[in-house]
Amino acid sequence: MMNVTQSKLHNGSLYWPSTMSDIPSYPALNQRVVTQVAIIGGGMTGAICAAVLARSGIPAVVVEGNLAASGSTAANTGLLQFSNDIMLHQLAEQIGEMAAVQFYSACRQALKSLSELADTASFETGFHQRSSLYCASSLEDASKLYKEYGLLRKYGFPVDWGVPSHIQHQDSFRETAALVTHGDAEVNPVRFAHGLIDGAVKQGTKVFEKTKVQEIERRNGRFVIHTANGQIIANQLVRAAGYLPGIESSQQIKPILRRSYAITTPPNSLPSSWPNHYMMWETARPYFYFRTTPDGRIIAGGLDENRPDPVTDSNYLENRAKHLLAELSSLFPEKQWAAEHAWCGTFGESADDLPFLGESPEQPGLFHALGCGGNGTVYGMLAAEMLKAQLLGEKHPLSALLTPRRAGAKPNTQII
Structure with a gap:
C-alpha cells in the first residue's frame, strides 16, 4: 500500500499562464473508473504520455491533484535541447561512449517526436525550431567545450564551432569559445x-483535475487508486x-531537489544584435541561460540554489531577478532591462545526471516517468516512448540505462 503527499513547486509571477485567456478545465473524479493505464500527474510529462497513448489507441486516465499544467510545467522556461546538463564526452566517461551516444541520439529523436506532437495539438503551442549557442564560461572550459564539439561531430550531431559572425558583441559572451547546436526548439x-x-x-x-490521490493499493494484480470521491x-x-513526493514506498526514488529563478522581459525588448532567436547557455555550473519569444521577450534563468x-x-526574489537582469546587461550593455515577470521554481537532478524512467522492479506495472535536470520535456517524450514500448510488449533500447533501480543511482535520502 502506498500513500501520497503534495507540496508547492513554485512562487512568484509566472509568465506562461498569462498567455492563455481560456484555459481548459476538467471535472473532479466522483465515480469509479476502470482503465488500462492510470497517469498520476497532469503536467508536461503526463500530457505527453497521454497524447502518445491516445494516438496508439491505449485507454488511459489522467488524474491531477491541482490543475493541469499548473505545477513545474508552469515554471518551465521552455528550452528543448538534445544536449544535456552533462556533456556527451563526460557521459561517455561515465557509461561508455556508445551508450552515451545512444542516449544523446534518443534525445535528438525525442525532439523530432515532440515537433510531431506539436503539429497534432488542437491549438498553437509556441513550438519553434531553434539553434542553441553554448558558451565557455572560462578559458579552462574552452578546451572542454572543444572536446565536446569534436565528439558531437564524430557522431553526426548537427553542430558548428564558434560564435556566429552575425551575432554582435562577441567579446561580451563570456569567452569567445562556443559551439552551436541545431535542431533544438522552444515551446510555450x-x-x-x-x-x-x-x-x-x-x-x-479521461482527465480529472482537483483530484488528489489519497492511497494506492494492489488488488488482484491491478492498481486501485483511491481519491476523496472516487476510484480508478x-x-x-x-x-x-x-x-x-508523489507515490511513496519504502525505497522511494527521489531526485535531488534544488530551486532556480527565471524572469521575463517586456515584449519587443530583444536587441537587434541577437538575430534568429538563438537560445544561449554556458558551461558554468550552475549556468545562466536565456531564450526569446515570438513577441520579442527574453526569458532568462539560473542562480540555482541547494534548497x-x-x-x-x-525581497529575496526581487534581488534574484535583479541578478538575472545584470547578467543580461553584461551581454547587452546598450539596453535598459526590466523584468515583467519573475519567479522561483523547484527542479530535480539525479546523481548520475540521467532521468529515472521505466518500470519499478519491486512493483511490476508501476512506471516511473521522472525527468531530472534541465531537459525535462525531452525526458518526458522518452518516458512516453518507453511506456508505449512496454505496453506493446517491446523492449526499448534505453530501458536498462534509465531504469529507476540502475546501479549507481541510489535513492536520495533527503527529507522533503
Missing part, C-alpha cells in the same frame, strides 16, 4: 501541455507527478 509549456491533453481527451482519454482501477500505473523549497521572501 503551458499551451503545449494543454494542447496535448485536449487532443488526448478528444481521442477518448488500472492495469498499469504511471508516476508522472514530477517533483512532488528544495521555492523562495517565499518577495
